[in-house]
Amino acid sequence: MNLFIVILSIAFLQVWGAANPLHKDNWFAVWADWCEALVKGNSTFAFIFAVLLPFFSIVAVQGFLLWFSPWLLLPLGMLVLLYSFGRGEFADIVSEYTKACYIEDWPSALERARRLGVDVDNLADNDWPTLHKHVLDEAGYRGFERMFAILFWCFSFGPAVAFLYRLNFLYSHNLRPDNPQAEKLLWVLEWPAVRLLGLSFALTGNFVGCFQRWKECFFCARRTTVAVLSPLILGALLVDDSMTQTDEVTRKELNLLTSLYTRTLWLWLAAAAVLIIVV
Known part of the structure; x- marks a missing residue:
């Protein structure tokens, strides 16, 4: 059932693109504010009520x-999953x-970087190497949280847990970015997903370059998701992460990143289909 839900939902995404009509989050912002007022500003209980109650309602x-x-x-399941996919372009x-x-x-590049969610306020003018690194890190993470973290939890436990991930992401990134409980839960939810994605990169990209870095970070319990994901992407694309980020290198990495994610998506769908048939 989950595979049918995923395939049909991705088909709708191809039609809608960034204009997903289900991506209306005002209700969640109002709900989070109401929960915080209810518990008189207690951040822990506000987070529990705001994120977990909608999740258990779906269950x-x-x-x-x-x-x-x-x-x-x-x-x-389709409605829940379509809501759970990443927002915007x-x-x-x-x-x-x-x-x-x-x-x-430079101004146009900064504007695009801001739309990706990159903090560019403290960058020096024409500091291209630093901007490139931030954009590559953010683009890699956005590709992960928009699709693969959602698919991981949908295939593992169903669309409801994918919904939990999206609510937690919205809470920790958009509504209450300083909430430690939301940040911890997000890290826990992303920990297995990003490592499976890294292993998939080794199969759809450069195996040796990616797998070596994957082994180094697999048991790490301190690195952030971005700190794990970015080296894996560079390894899969056969790019030395110590290389100076010239404009040409950046264009190559970003163009190849899109293809890498597309190949990996097909790999996940094929693997899910095989597992369903076998099991």
């Missing part, structure tokens, strides 16, 4: 529908950034 609805027919989970912004790099248009 309860799934259980109710399952009592009637498992096929009723298909439309609900991605590929177009990366493409526009590489074009700005090509003509060395």
Whole structure:
């Protein structure tokens, strides 16, 4: 069932693109504010109520529908999964950034970097190497959180846990970025997903360069998701992470990154189909 939900949801994404009509998050912002007011500013309980209560509500609805027919989970699962996928544009912004790099248009490059979520306020003018590193790190992470973290939890435990990941991501990145409980849970949810993705990169990219770095970070319990993901991407693309980030290198990395993620997505879908058939 989860594979059908994923395939149909991805098909809808291809039609909608960045204009996903389900990506309306005002309700969650209002709900989070109400939870915080209810517990009188206690950040821990506010986070628990804001994120976990909607998650358990979806679980309860799934259980109710399952009592009637498992096929009723298909439309609900699609709605939940489509909501859980990442927000806004991605590929177009990366493409526009590489074009700005090509003509060395610093203001345009900064504007595209901001749209990716890069903090550029403290960058010196025309500090291209630092900007490139930040953009590469952010682009890699955005590709991960938009699709692969969601698919990992959907295939593992169903769309409800993918929904939990998205709510936690929105809470820790957009609503309450200083909440330690949200940050810890997000790190826990991303820990297995990013390591499976890194192993997948070794199969869809350069095996030796990626697998060596994957072994170094597999048991690490201190690195952030970005600190784990970025070296794995560079290894899969056969790029020396100590190399000076010239404009040409950056364009190459970003262009190859899109292809790497596409190949890895097909690998995950094929592997899920095989596992379902075998099991």
